[in-house]
Amino acid sequence: MKASAFAYARAASVEHALELLIAHGETAKVLSGGQSLLPAMNLRLISPELIIDIGELSELRGVVVREGVVTIGALTRHADLLRAPEIATHAPLLTKAVAHIAHPAIRNRGTIGGSLAHADPASELPACMLALGATIIARGPGGERRIPAAEFFTGIYETALAPQELLVAIELPACPQGATHFFHEFARRHGDYALAGLAAQAIVRDGRFADLRLGFFAVGDRPLLASSAGKLVDVAMTPEVLTETFAALDEELDPLEDQQATPAMRRHLAKVLLARCVSSLLDRPDLRAEARA
Amino acid sequence: MTTAVVISLVVNGERIEASVLPRLNLADFLREHLKLTGTHVGCEHGVCGACTVRIDGDIVRSCLMLAVQTHGAAVETIEGVSDNGEVADLQSAFRERNALQCGFCTPGMLMAAQDLLKQSPSPDREQIREHLSGNYCRCTGYQAIVDAVEATARARSGRSS
Numbered sequence: 001m002k003a004s005a006f007a008y009a010r011a012a013s014v015e016h017a018l019e020l021l022i023a024h025g026e027t028a029k030v031l032s033g034g035q036s037l038l039p040a041m042n043l044r045l046i047s048p049e050l051i052i053d054i055g056e057l058s059e060l061r062g063v064v065v066r067e068g069v070v071t072i073g074a075l076t077r078h079a080d081l082l083r084a085p086e087i088a089t090h091a092p093l094l095t096k097a098v099a100h101i102a103h104p105a106i107r108n109r110g111t112i113g114g115s116l117a118h119a120d121p122a123s124e125l126p127a128c129m130l131a132l133g134a135t136i137i138a139r140g141p142g143g144e145r146r147i148p149a150a151e152f153f154t155g156i157y158e159t160a161l162a163p164q165e166l167l168v169a170i171e172l173p174a175c176p177q178g179a180t181h182f183f184h185e186f187a188r189r190h191g192d193y194a195l196a197g198l199a200a201q202a203i204v205r206d207g208r209f210a211d212l213r214l215g216f217f218a219v220g221d222r223p224l225l226a227s228s229a230g231k232l233v234d235v236a237m238t239p240e241v242l243t244e245t246f247a248a249l250d251e252e253l254d255p256l257e258d259q260q261a262t263p264a265m266r267r268h269l270a271k272v273l274l275a276r277c278v279s280s281l282l283d284r285p286d287l288r289a290e291a292r293a
Numbered sequence: 294m295t296t297a298v299v300i301s302l303v304v305n306g307e308r309i310e311a312s313v314l315p316r317l318n319l320a321d322f323l324r325e326h327l328k329l330t331g332t333h334v335g336c337e338h339g340v341c342g343a344c345t346v347r348i349d350g351d352i353v354r355s356c357l358m359l360a361v362q363t364h365g366a367a368v369e370t371i372e373g374v375s376d377n378g379e380v381a382d383l384q385s386a387f388r389e390r391n392a393l394q395c396g397f398c399t400p401g402m403l404m405a406a407q408d409l410l411k412q413s414p415s416p417d418r419e420q421i422r423e424h425l426s427g428n429y430c431r432c433t434g435y436q437a438i439v440d441a442v443e444a445t446a447r448a449r450s451g452r453s454s
Contacts, residue, residue: 001337007295008315008361031362038318038357039338051315055362079351103427104408106339108351109358190426 003041007050011057014139017166020052022141025163028052032075032114035106060113060168065090070172074113079104081112090174093132096183097124097199103191113167116152119159121256122193122218124185126153130225131199131215134172140165153222156256179203182277185218186269188260194218195261196269202281209233214277219270220254228252237282242290246271300364304329305373313360320344322360323370331371331400335429342428345401346370352408371400380407383445392441394432401428406442414450418443 011017021028029048031037032055040046054060060075063086070090072081081087082098101107101115101124115125116136129136129149136147141164152160161167185197196218203211212233214226228248235241255266271291279288297312304327313322318337323329323346335341337356344355347369374380380403386392393399402425409416409424416424421442422435430438 002318002321003316005295005314005316008298008359010361010364031359034359034362035339035354035357038359042318042337042356051359053359053362102339103342104424105342105345105352105354105405105427106357108348109353190423 001042001044003038004044004047006041006048008053009050010053010055014057014059014166014168017052017054017057018139018141018164020050021164021166024050024052028163030054030117030166032117033077033110034114035102035110036114036118036120054166063087065174068174070174072112072170072172074167074169075111076113078102078107078110078112078115082107091132091172092175093128093181093183093199093201094125096181097128100124100183100185100187100191100194100197106191112170116170117159117161117167119153119155119157119222120193121156121220121222122197124183124194124197124199124217127197127215127217127223128183128199129170129172129215130223131201131213132172133213134170136160136167137169137171138162138165139168144168146171150225156221158222175201176203180281182280184273184276186273193260196255196266196273198270198273198277200277200281204281207282208236209282212281214274216253216270216273218255219266221256224252226252232278237278237284237287239287239290242275242278242287245274246291249274298361298364300361302363302365303367305369305376311360315359315361317360318356319346319358319360319363319368320355322363323355323368329370329372331375333397333400335397340427340429341398342401342405342425343398345404345428347374347404347408352404371403374404374407382448383407383410383441386441386445386448387438390437390441390444392433392437398428398430398432402430402438406438406445409442410446410449415446416442 028050031051031053060073062073064071065086078098078101088095134149136152138145182200185194199215201213212229214229216224231245255263275291299312301310320334323332333343335343339354339357346355421439
């Protein structure tokens, strides 16, 4: 199908984009890479009256690392993140995750700001933002607002952004010394939407987790920073500890039913992901198959 | 503002000026306004890959880009890369290996395969599959396509198959 008719404005600056949003925010959509917005418009799931194209705002593009903080401009494309040496060094979880986002032709257009503002519960980057403790930076009529990732995602395609606000950047603490990462997702075809996925950052000392942050995706209406991860920190890992954590994780999950998977299947896959994550990060192959028990 | 927007871009090396409605996507602009019908339109929501073209050297889905967004860009289509001979060997390999049957997916496959071979001169079969994972083919079962891309990679780097 084709998108319905809309008006088009090419923003010449962030200020110009904000002026347009203040005037038309309720009926407008911001066009960044367009890799989620245009399919939704072609399928007539949404029909905005005005498209505000921010694609030429080069000041919103790029990665800067300064004093332990990685700042990623909203218009930075997935393909740019995949190739950026600063990301590989200071946010290696993102390098792993981005390789799973759709296909090369999509990664050449899709942007991090677009992905976060779209807030698809099955997408990779929102869960990474939770695991990495990111801050989302938005600008609006009242100036700049800094929103912790944990408060940003509020439901399916819903975020804390107001209609008059523009997501301009993301800040991440640079990867702590000694941190290790795990990223995996189950999908029907490489690059398809995940049936269930996990993005994790850990600090392991003497065979135990000193810190563990688990960002699950596609297991609810928004990404989940699992508090059950706390059960795995500062304990000697045994199959019993893992089984207890599965039960705690199960309490936290609220998976959706769709054409791809049932809630029960998603609950099972979340456990498989957790077992693989723990097994991989602690180098304990014996724990890998625990979820089957 | 729902009125037409004037754009200026380069398509296959030729400067194009046009006046387009905002809702017109790039694939339809290429096919209907420029009569470049080698770019195919399958799903119109970014899943099938039949509409793959190059913008400023990067492959993209032309159904997921508005024509107005290509203002100032350089667009290359299957017509451009076949007329200048850039993919001639890849096209021959597709023919020789029966890597196409109905041919609907082939322009997109060639654009995606050429993109891989430019970035990675000797990919293994898994890398080829991954790079083509966003391009559907309903005829071949993909094995012959992977064969053709692998054979082209070998031939280009001077290795025998």
